[in-house]
Amino acid sequence: MSEFSDRPLRVGGRASAMALAQTEHVSRLLARLEPGLRTETVATSTEADRWPGELSRLGGKGLFVKAIDEQLRRGEVDLAVHCLKDVPGDQPLPEGLTLAAVLPRADARDVLVVPAGSAVTSPGELPAGATLATSSVRRRAQLLAARPDLEIVPVRGAVGSRLEKLDGARAGLRADGLVLARAGLERLGLTGRIVHHFGVEGRADGIVPAVGAGVLALQCRADDVPVTRLLARLDDPRTRAEASAERALLRGLRGHCNSPIAGHCTTEPDGRRTLRGLVFSPDGGRFVRAAASRGPEADPAALGTEVCAELLRQGARELIDSVQPG
Numbered sequence: 001m002s003e004f005s006d007r008p009l010r011v012g013g014r015a016s017a018m019a020l021a022q023t024e025h026v027s028r029l030l031a032r033l034e035p036g037l038r039t040e041t042v043a044t045s046t047e048a049d050r051w052p053g054e055l056s057r058l059g060g061k062g063l064f065v066k067a068i069d070e071q072l073r074r075g076e077v078d079l080a081v082h083c084l085k086d087v088p089g090d091q092p093l094p095e096g097l098t099l100a101a102v103l104p105r106a107d108a109r110d111v112l113v114v115p116a117g118s119a120v121t122s123p124g125e126l127p128a129g130a131t132l133a134t135s136s137v138r139r140r141a142q143l144l145a146a147r148p149d150l151e152i153v154p155v156r157g158a159v160g161s162r163l164e165k166l167d168g169a170r171a172g173l174r175a176d177g178l179v180l181a182r183a184g185l186e187r188l189g190l191t192g193r194i195v196h197h198f199g200v201e202g203r204a205d206g207i208v209p210a211v212g213a214g215v216l217a218l219q220c221r222a223d224d225v226p227v228t229r230l231l232a233r234l235d236d237p238r239t240r241a242e243a244s245a246e247r248a249l250l251r252g253l254r255g256h257c258n259s260p261i262a263g264h265c266t267t268e269p270d271g272r273r274t275l276r277g278l279v280f281s282p283d284g285g286r287f288v289r290a291a292a293s294r295g296p297e298a299d300p301a302a303l304g305t306e307v308c309a310e311l312l313r314q315g316a317r318e319l320i321d322s323v324q325p326g
């Protein structure tokens with residue numbers, strides 16, 4: 001007999017197709033964990049979803065999670081599903097909430113998608129002066145660092161509408177390609193559109209992912225013991241350790257949502273973790289980079305702090321402060 005059998009568990013998330021796929025995924029995992037458990041999706045379109053302009057002018061990426069966290073605090077939902085990448089790293093979790101689980105990380109790579117009918121199969125085939133669409137300052141800086149000839153143009157909106165704009169089915173974008181997270185396309189069943197995966201290792205032709213890329217975070221009220229215990233069973237310790245290293249790096253850098261910061265931690269089969277961090281100028285012309293590896297017994301947050309200290313020593317503060325928060 002499940003202690004959740006008397007009422008459905010309300011799963012909160014955003015209303016975009018990607019977010020709905022995420023809440024459905026979590027609901028399926030929970031049903032598998034606790035036969036008899038019923039869930040109900042509560043989808044909310046946030047202020048940031050409705051805003052067509054620059055996110056930084058509204059208050060930043062944190063708005064994607066804020067409205068849902070408030071529902072959780074008010075008791076209108078029992079858990080919240082967030083992309084960890086969208087959870088601000090420069091402020092603590094809202095009072096009374098806990099990060100009860102991080103799910104196993106999906107493929108964290110950024111990918112290139114080209115318009116329907118384009119013959120391009122890799123970035124190297126893009127002609128000089130080609131236009132790529134992304135609103136991520138991190139992607140923009142890394143693309144320009146490798147190819148200063150590229151023109152990078154902003155694009156916002158749900159992943160599906162970005163693809164429609166790219167294909168010309170919707171007005172508002174003329175670009176030779178779009179750079180996105182593979183994880184988002186996976187959740188939408190759209191990986192068939194991918195023509196190239198960017199490497200995460202910090203080579204010149206790659207794109208080091210964002211802190212928390214590909215990770216789904218499950219939050220609940222800290223005093224809700226049954227839900228905290230239930231969600232804890234979905235926690236992936238390896239991903240949690242990687243996320244902890246990455247987020248310690250981001251916290252130490254005090255980056256705001258408009259900072260071109262990349263941070264990615266990987267784990268070897270023997271448990272050894274490597275954290276790589278980079279901070280860029282907006283045009284990618286200047287950057288600092290650092291990496292460190294530690295054995296499985298080392299505190300992942302300390303790894304983040306160490307890579308952060310090295311980046312600051314190399315001048316990361318000046319790069320971060322040269323960019324306006326919005």
Ligand SMILES: NCc1[nH]cc(CCC(=O)O)c1CC(=O)O
Nearest residue numbers: 083085180181183184213214215
């Ligand atoms: N910035 C929005 C966002 N937040 C998380 C993902 C994708 C999934 C993930 O990386 O967890 C995306 C879309 C994208 O960046 O293309």
